[in-house]
Amino acid sequence: MSLTPPIASATPSGAFERLLTIMNDLRINCPWDKKQTLESLRHLTIEETYELSDAILGGDMQEIKKELGDLMLHLVFYSRIASETDSFDITGVLNGICDKLINRHPHIYSDVEVSNEEDVKRNWEQIKLKEGNKSVLGGVPASLPALVKASRIQEKARGVGFDWDNKTQVWAKVEEELQEFKDEFNVADGTAIDQEKAEAEFGDLLFSLINYARFININPEDALEKTNRKFIKRFQYLESKAKENGKQLQDMTLTEMDVFWNEAKNASK
Template structure:
């Protein structure tokens, strides 16, 4: 059964007042601003995706000021969608909030009912089973088709694990990585100049990436975050190369690889 909160939220009135203020501002913009009047669910979509990536970047940088700003932008988008839907007599923000509350209560029977779940894995397993009972025909039905492929691989594997379809030990997963690496090497021999079957090589490379994502999951590494951190590291070092070589009167595109490596190695030591 649900336990009482450990301490009352003394700031709840201020939070409710702030949310009410946002709803009021949204209504005023929708009725009085030419740009806001024109927006549709479809026109906001790409902007919301952009804001989500900006939030993700702020989180990776651990920039709390930017996180607060980006959360505000995303919350604006959420109430904007609800406002547009209310104009179409489809639903309003109260329907949205009540809907998610009902779903959370239903899928947390270990908090709001008598089910026992003592660890994270038990919670995930219960979650997937409940979704199957309440209409989902497939465990993978909840994976959005529009997710970036790397993120989609993570979600697919998480959901399969939730119903017990998973390796037992990380050593087994690493053996699969090595197997896929060998299969890829068989399709694409780096020492051969012969033309490769691009479709087969692409399929094997996809299998290799999928297995690496799986291994990362087993050792609690978020592969999407890991890759983004490497992207940022490369950008930082490459920009150092550009800046420092320019100070020495050198131009990108005219230096030898050995010259560029000197700056690159210097950047790695920073």
């Protein structure tokens, strides 16, 4: 079967309609697309989201554009599948998000006044509670990675006024948690430690550091990922230099490896 592909459009509405037409064609005629379910697409959507994240961190605008298209396809795909059982369709999805945005921005679409971004966040959380949320933290997905989840928990708590007054207080908490962790896990002390308590204190320390990062406008997920990438780049430099010198890392001393590691650090400055 050969269908005539819909032509490109110069308008957002036309381009979106073109995507819907293609999705319908594929769902009816393509063996792979016909087979997909909400569940089978789920892991692919997660993968696409991480690919978008990589593109954003890499600052590659063309790659970001491409990955946004991939995600847009998934959103349309889910809606098409749901429409086949009369659960919902793309029109309902779009009107639903529009209605939510209007309702949660009364400072734009009603007579509520706000002074700053914090007022907007506070109103948002209060409106969600009125809509039926049993807890301010109820909207934080249980499956979020722990680092991201900690950030979201803290942001949402701040939205209803549960927060420190200033970053000095937060840093004092970091130092307090660091000391408590050291008390449980002192590497200079040869005595056995309570592993469960040490883990708990380490978690508290991480949580307080993430909190401090929020106060100085650092996204901890982005910061850690950039450090991960930096480490990978330097370690791969170390591997390549060792290979050039006919050596295996496992046969080198730490002092020998440090020479190449420092070269990598200086090269990236």
